[in-house]
Amino acid sequence: MSTHEKTVAELAAGLRNKEFSSVELAKLYLDRAEASQPTLNAFVSVTRDVALAAAAEADRRIAEGKAGPLTGIPIAHKDIFCTEGIRTTCGSKMLDNFVAPYDATVVTKLKEAGCVMIGKTNMDEFAMGSSNETSYYGPVRNPWDTSMVPGGSSGGSAAAVAARVVPAATATDTGGSIRQPAALCGVTGLKPTYGRVSRYGMIAFASSLDQGGVIAASAEDAALVLGAMAGFDPRDSTSVDRPVPDYVAALNRPVKGLRIGLLKEFFEKGLDPEVEKRIREALDVYQKLGAELHEVSLPSLPLSVPTYYVVAPAECSSNLARFDGVRFGHRAGNAKDLMELYCRSRGEGFGAEVKRRIMTGTYVLSAGYYDAYYLQAQKVRQLINKDFERAFGEVDVLMGPTTPTPAFPLGAKTSDPITMYLNDIYTIGANLAGLPAMSVPCGFVGKLPVGLQIVGPHFGEEKILGAAHAYQKETDWHRRLPDGFK
Amino acid sequence: MALTREDISKIAHLARLELNESEIPVYQQSLSSILDFVGELNRADTKGVEPMAHPLAGLAQRLREDVVTEKDEHERYQANAPKVEAGLYLVPKVIE
Numbered sequence: 001m002s003t004h005e006k007t008v009a010e011l012a013a014g015l016r017n018k019e020f021s022s023v024e025l026a027k028l029y030l031d032r033a034e035a036s037q038p039t040l041n042a043f044v045s046v047t048r049d050v051a052l053a054a055a056a057e058a059d060r061r062i063a064e065g066k067a068g069p070l071t072g073i074p075i076a077h078k079d080i081f082c083t084e085g086i087r088t089t090c091g092s093k094m095l096d097n098f099v100a101p102y103d104a105t106v107v108t109k110l111k112e113a114g115c116v117m118i119g120k121t122n123m124d125e126f127a128m129g130s131s132n133e134t135s136y137y138g139p140v141r142n143p144w145d146t147s148m149v150p151g152g153s154s155g156g157s158a159a160a161v162a163a164r165v166v167p168a169a170t171a172t173d174t175g176g177s178i179r180q181p182a183a184l185c186g187v188t189g190l191k192p193t194y195g196r197v198s199r200y201g202m203i204a205f206a207s208s209l210d211q212g213g214v215i216a217a218s219a220e221d222a223a224l225v226l227g228a229m230a231g232f233d234p235r236d237s238t239s240v241d242r243p244v245p246d247y248v249a250a251l252n253r254p255v256k257g258l259r260i261g262l263l264k265e266f267f268e269k270g271l272d273p274e275v276e277k278r279i280r281e282a283l284d285v286y287q288k289l290g291a292e293l294h295e296v297s298l299p300s301l302p303l304s305v306p307t308y309y310v311v312a313p314a315e316c317s318s319n320l321a322r323f324d325g326v327r328f329g330h331r332a333g334n335a336k337d338l339m340e341l342y343c344r345s346r347g348e349g350f351g352a353e354v355k356r357r358i359m360t361g362t363y364v365l366s367a368g369y370y371d372a373y374y375l376q377a378q379k380v381r382q383l384i385n386k387d388f389e390r391a392f393g394e395v396d397v398l399m400g401p402t403t404p405t406p407a408f409p410l411g412a413k414t415s416d417p418i419t420m421y422l423n424d425i426y427t428i429g430a431n432l433a434g435l436p437a438m439s440v441p442c443g444f445v446g447k448l449p450v451g452l453q454i455v456g457p458h459f460g461e462e463k464i465l466g467a468a469h470a471y472q473k474e475t476d477w478h479r480r481l482p483d484g485f486k
Numbered sequence: 487m488a489l490t491r492e493d494i495s496k497i498a499h500l501a502r503l504e505l506n507e508s509e510i511p512v513y514q515q516s517l518s519s520i521l522d523f524v525g526e527l528n529r530a531d532t533k534g535v536e537p538m539a540h541p542l543a544g545l546a547q548r549l550r551e552d553v554v555t556e557k558d559e560h561e562r563y564q565a566n567a568p569k570v571e572a573g574l575y576l577v578p579k580v581i582e
Contacts, residue, residue: 434541
């Protein structure tokens with residue numbers, strides 16, 4: 001097996017056994033990342049010098065016997081996480097010149113764990129998109145077929161891990177932005193419970209939905225990285241003060257007797273029949289392992305996409321008000337007064353989809369429309385939340401497809417926002433309710449990967465990681481690499 | 487819900503976004519269709535339902551001692567500002 005085919009857990013063992021040094025690993029992945037740029041465009045920045053310095057330090061710690069499980073492991077950060085002294089763009093012209101003055105808590109924690117950052121990954125602008133086509137830095141391409149989108153908004157992180165130009169990457173998920181690209185790129189993505197991972201230094205899109213997480217090759221790797229990322233942070237007012245369990249130890253939970261709820265609403269109209277077959281095959285594996293399958297109905301769930309497209313734009317219109325051309329970010333030239341400075345800086349700095357969402361949010365929050373749209377959406381959100389609560393009274397985890405179809409061609413859905421929004425039809429529910437959820441590769445339609453989604457109750461990361469790991473011990477979909485990156 | 491050009495201009499102004507002439511019809515069409523799409527929410531029976539603003543019910547806001555915990559680093563933060571003078575952000579004239 002080539003080194004780049006190894007999982008994080010295997011790379012960590014290789015470092016401990018002196019098969020390679022951290023500097024050698026960093027060079028290997030930096031070279032792969034740079035070589036992949038013309039094809040995939042998965043990175044906004046590749047940070048070679050920073051990576052080599054951090055890797056040399058990791059090698060010293062390993063030599064001194066002070067290494068932890070992630071010391072010396074290369075990682076990439078989605079360009080939504082602030083990195084001190086390093087350009088942090090959020091995929092936007094607005095922040096093209098922004099050099100973050102501090103590290104996000106996630107970045108600090110992974111640094112302290114010894115991870116070596118090799119670059120910042122491309123993403124949909126301000127995490128608003130499902131195909132990575134809204135990035136100011138151009139679309140990311142799917143390594144399984146470069147005429148296809150990688151999904152979004154964490155498309156750079158997903159494509160980079162799928163091509164193993166980095167073994168693991170951070171990502172964020174507001175309506176499916178970890179799970180949907182993980183599914184379309186054939187990698188493992190984990191969105192933790194809302195409040196589990198600090199949002200400090202993670203550029204805000206919709207604050208009641210945003211959650212940081214990880215994209216990796218396997219559930220085991222996701223568990224390793226999550227363990228280092230998670231935890232209470234006094235700098236995030238919605239961070240939950242609760243101990244971080246040993247996620248790696250939780251991987252070997254038996255699946256026998258596990259009550260799996262099949263989301264009835266996820267198997268109805270709109271689901272590609274070939275995707276459904278892969279999902280049913282995955283469920284067969286669970287049944288053979290002794291899990292019980294139960295059909296579960298969440299009657300309000302079909303309203304999750306319209307609910308999201310009121311709540312998320314409303315929060316985004318408020319959060320993105322901070323970009324005013326005054327304190328940081330893009331400033332329009334030659335404005336004759338302050339109003340013109342605001343309007344032109346924002347008009348020039350934001351791309352089309354971001355403007356669309358800001359305006360949608362402004363409208364639903366405006367006088368006369370607030371009750372009809374925003375308040376009604378918050379009430380439907382509660383109905384969806386109660387549906388999930390009821391379901392978790394009957395089953396341990398919920399399963400279904402992550403996306404209705406495999407990856408689609410670049411440009412196929414850019415002209416109609418609603419068609420694009422419906423990509424997240426199966427993922428948004430977990431964000432509205434704040435639940436932990438994963439996407440796990442479970443086969444292919446043609447040469448394109450399919451993802452199985454596993455949703456758990458609040459702080460049920462151990463349950464979903466255990467279920468995902470049990471499946472990955474029986475299958476090898478997560479070990480497949482796209483042609484051209486083997 | 488068919489929004490007019492005037493509606494779009496008003497929303498854009500409220501959002502402090504300058505749009506060019508060619509963008510207005512694009513947003514007129516797409517915002518109208520988004521509002522139709524989210525209008526589906528009105529079909530849900532939400533009588534007596536408590537609105538949900540946040541996914542973790544009962545999470546109380548923490549308070550801390552009212553003491554200075556951060557040091558003054560305005561120079562570092564203002565390094566990203568387009569125009570600064572004497573520690574102040576420069577903007578075009580506000581009052582004639």
